[in-house]
Amino acid sequence: MKVDEKEFIDEFGDNLKLDYDLKKKNWFNIGGKTKVFYKADNLKELIKFLKKIKNEEKIFILGAGSNTLISDNKFDGVVIKLAQNFNNISLHSDEIIVAGSAVTDKSLSEFAMENNLGGFEFLSCIPGTIGGGIKMNAGCFQREFKDILISIQAVDKSGQVVTIPAKEVNFKYRDSGLPEDLIFLSASFRGNKKDKNIIKDEMRILKEKKEKNQPTKIKTSGSTFKNPVDQTEKKVWQLIKESVPLEKSFGDASISEKHCNFFVNKGNANFKDMKKLIDFVSDSVFKKTGIKIETEIKILE
Numbered sequence: 001m002k003v004d005e006k007e008f009i010d011e012f013g014d015n016l017k018l019d020y021d022l023k024k025k026n027w028f029n030i031g032g033k034t035k036v037f038y039k040a041d042n043l044k045e046l047i048k049f050l051k052k053i054k055n056e057e058k059i060f061i062l063g064a065g066s067n068t069l070i071s072d073n074k075f076d077g078v079v080i081k082l083a084q085n086f087n088n089i090s091l092h093s094d095e096i097i098v099a100g101s102a103v104t105d106k107s108l109s110e111f112a113m114e115n116n117l118g119g120f121e122f123l124s125c126i127p128g129t130i131g132g133g134i135k136m137n138a139g140c141f142q143r144e145f146k147d148i149l150i151s152i153q154a155v156d157k158s159g160q161v162v163t164i165p166a167k168e169v170n171f172k173y174r175d176s177g178l179p180e181d182l183i184f185l186s187a188s189f190r191g192n193k194k195d196k197n198i199i200k201d202e203m204r205i206l207k208e209k210k211e212k213n214q215p216t217k218i219k220t221s222g223s224t225f226k227n228p229v230d231q232t233e234k235k236v237w238q239l240i241k242e243s244v245p246l247e248k249s250f251g252d253a254s255i256s257e258k259h260c261n262f263f264v265n266k267g268n269a270n271f272k273d274m275k276k277l278i279d280f281v282s283d284s285v286f287k288k289t290g291i292k293i294e295t296e297i298k299i300l301e
Contacts, residue, residue: 008036012049015039015083022070022079022300025062027127028221028265030274031070031300034060034079042085043185047159050183053078055157060300061183063129064104067136067222069278071301072271079300082131086185091115095191096150101131101184105138108189109203118194119148124203125210127222131184136296137171141206146171150188157181174226174296215256219265224278225293236293237261240281243288250276275299 008016020037023029036057040046053059058077062068086102089111097117099108105123108130112120122143126133133145134152149166156162156179170177210216225236232239240246240260248255249266253273256262263277278295285293 008052011052012038012045015041015045019074020079022062022075025081026065026068026070026221027219028069028269028274029219030072030265030269030271032072032074032271034075034077036078037081038078039081039083040086041083043155043161046080046082046183047155047161049080050155050157050159055181059157059181059183061131063102063132064127066127067132067297069221069274069297069299070271071299073301075300080183082183082185092188095193097189097191098186099130099189100186101129101134103130104128105130105133112191113196113199113203116193116196116199117191118199118202119143119191120189121199121202121206125206130187134184134187135176135178136174136298137176138174141209144171144173148189148191150190152178152187153185154178154182155185156183161185173229213259215258215262215264218256219269220256220262221297223261223296224263225261225282226296228291228293231291232289236285239285239289239291239293243285244281248277248280250274250280253277255281 005018015038017037019033021033022031038049060077060079062079062081082102086100089099089103089108092098097112105126105128109120109123122141125140126138128138137145139145151166152164154162227236237260246255246260251273252266252269254264254266256264263274282293285291
């Protein structure tokens with residue numbers, strides 16, 4: 001760190017770890033260490049920490065780790081994890097829910113169901129947190145975060161808290177366009193009144209569709225590539241299927257037999273294995289179709 005490490009440990013105690021292993025903090029079970037790992041208990045402590053490092057360190061916010069590939073090399077920066085105080089959900093009014101950024105998408109969908117609010121059903125199929133979902137405008141089954149979002153509360157790297165109305169955000173497919181220096185704290189969402197049993201049935205149908213078409217309960221990280229919406233009407237899985245020998249693997253990094261846009265760690269894949277597979281698929285699609293596909297998963301190097 002740019003400042004005295006002992007001073008940091010004295011001030012932030014067990015919430016701050018040096019040379020912290022990230023391998024078990026992501027769904028791929030891949031990755032090395034980070035120079036600093038900080039678990040922020042609450043907003044006050046987070047602001048104090050941000051002011052202490054004075055924007056002199058690279059920062060990565062780690063949510064559920066459900067769409068993150070982490071390098072085996074040591075990350076020369078700070079990884080921040082938001083703790084339990086950022087995991088609260090409350091009903092603000094009949095149709096508005098406020099959720100902390102560490103709340104899982106599935107938890108938000110279930111809370112909405114219990115409160116007879118529709119519009120959140122699609123979230124039951126997204127394996128991430130609210131913060132990550134806002135950042136990438138996550139979505140599935142023709143619905144995205146932008147469709148339910150009212151406003152975001154965030155803090156920048158200097159410790160300044162801001163509120164951003166959704167109408168001021170230039171949402172695109174799998175992108176919010178918001179500045180990289182923002183750490184999302186919470187968000188407000190609007191639903192519509194709907195019978196709990198109807199919501200439950202719709203969530204069950206979506207779950208069945210997902211389980212039929214996507215790999216579950218294995219070391220994967222969701223959709224690897226974005227659909228190239230501006231270049232072709234074809235989905236990215238169709239481009240991969242047409243361009244790549246699907247049995248191709250590098251070490252234990254392989255393409256899912258169930259859905260070719262999902263890559264799998266079959267056991268002991270490392271970062272180089274998975275990155276080679278990602279690059280191989282991307283290059284193969286470009287050579288075959290002339291379309292350059294972009295990763296949807298976040299890569300921390």
